[in-house]
Amino acid sequence: MPPSPPDLGPAPYLITREQSPPNLEFPFRNLNARVTPTASFYVRSHFPTPFLTAEDWSLTVGGAVTRPLRLGLAELRALPARTLTATMECAGNGRVFLTPRRRGVAWELGAVGTAEWTGVPLSKVLERAGLLGTACEVVLEGADRGTLTDPLPTPGDIPYARSVPLDKALGDVLLAYRMNGEALTPNHGFPVRAVVPGWYGMASVKWLTSVQVTAEPFQGYFQTVDYAYWETRDGLPPQLRPIGAMEVKATIARPAPHEEVPCDAVYEVAGAAWAGETDVARVEVSVDGGCTWREAEFLDPPTPHVWRRWRFAWHTPIRPGRRTLVARATDARDRTQPGAHDPARGGYMITHPLPVEVDVRERSP
CATH class of the missing domain: 3.90.420.10 (Oxidoreductase, molybdopterin-binding domain)
Structure with a gap:
């Protein structure tokens, strides 16, 4: 052995x-x-x-x-x-x-x-x-x-x-x-x-x-x-x-929090989503702090118990400033991530969308 x-x-x-x-x-x-x-x-x-x-x-x-x-x-x-x-x-x-x-x-x-x-x-x-x-x-x-x-x-x-x-x-x-x-x-x-x-x-x-x-x-x-x-x-x-089965959740991998991204460019927002004992059916991304949402594209097919990577083409603003990105997922049972963390869960099952703040900057000459 x-x-x-x-x-x-x-x-x-x-x-x-x-x-x-x-x-x-x-x-x-x-x-x-x-x-x-x-x-x-x-x-x-x-x-x-x-x-x-x-x-x-x-x-x-x-x-x-x-x-x-x-x-x-x-x-x-x-x-x-x-x-x-x-x-x-x-x-x-x-x-x-x-x-x-x-x-x-x-x-x-x-x-x-x-x-x-x-x-x-x-x-x-x-x-x-x-x-x-x-x-x-x-x-x-x-x-x-x-x-x-x-x-x-x-x-x-x-x-x-x-x-x-x-x-x-x-x-x-x-x-x-x-x-x-x-x-x-x-x-x-x-x-x-x-x-x-x-x-x-x-x-x-x-x-x-x-x-x-x-x-x-x-x-x-x-x-x-x-x-x-x-x-x-x-x-x-x-x-x-x-605590038992995992709940539906999408997380942004890129950009990372406080990352600098260029103005007036196409930035590929990327991440993964999972839903425990069911499949992820949809991922949406907001680039204005949750005011509006657009659907992301999956990179992986639905497979039991396996996350699905996703991406979203973000046309960054033409002017510099701070922006807040958020992602949310919906599973095959039509359950979407909650808007806020449930205090009854204490420090566990953190499934609400986590905002990612980035700095949009002028391109270097």
Whole structure:
């Protein structure tokens, strides 16, 4: 079995938001390819990166199953594999733009990326274990662990764990061991991680070591205390809900905030849009702060769980001045980005259009 490959490190590929544990951001203005190179893919860690080897790693499958399992990496890789392309976004992406400031990593726009993932469908492993009739959720637990004090103190040393509903687990969740055709790097979860297509990145547990089927909803720290938001529905009092599927969102990559663009020229505004478990149907761009909108052109066809890059030809003003650009997306279910951030979401699910201010300048002689 091959050893863990080395990480290439943050510079010049990523922006360091936190050194330890590593939290590294893709410079979104560099968006170009549909698939993000591994060296440029953002890294989100809650605890120090665990040291795991291919030879010693194993996955425990238990709980509400008829045949508990323990699989080594060679056994897992011997099962039928699948490769899928999926966009993954941290639930706190864009947090730095919120006022007042929210707790958490100060992500700008680049805690998002798209990769090709290869691994074994979780459904195949659960099928081998056999599900009891009481099965309700599937808890994914990683080898990373530690203590936290924010948002609330953890009850001692805890592992990172999240759950997904049974129907999602039996659907498209992947136990991935390759990323963009190569073995996972340590920062991306070597040797095996979960990939939950269409959901925010907190569900795609890295360094996966345990899959537990439960007969009732999981109440872990990262399911209820963190990565949760308040929801009001049908006139009922607000209820705390775990964050799940990504919502529709378009983001401008170029021009970057405060970039200088020339007067009386054609500038190609570019970006990407995604919509979680459905497709992006339309992207609109405003070059006057949201007063008027025009439709952008897609560079990619609609593909499940994958962003669509887009572009828009902007005829810049003939006179210099400051201009505000905004983009918004609408999905195939006719849902458009909200006009403002919902305070009940705290520092998560930041999907309102983020304005990009640029300076239109006279051309140099």
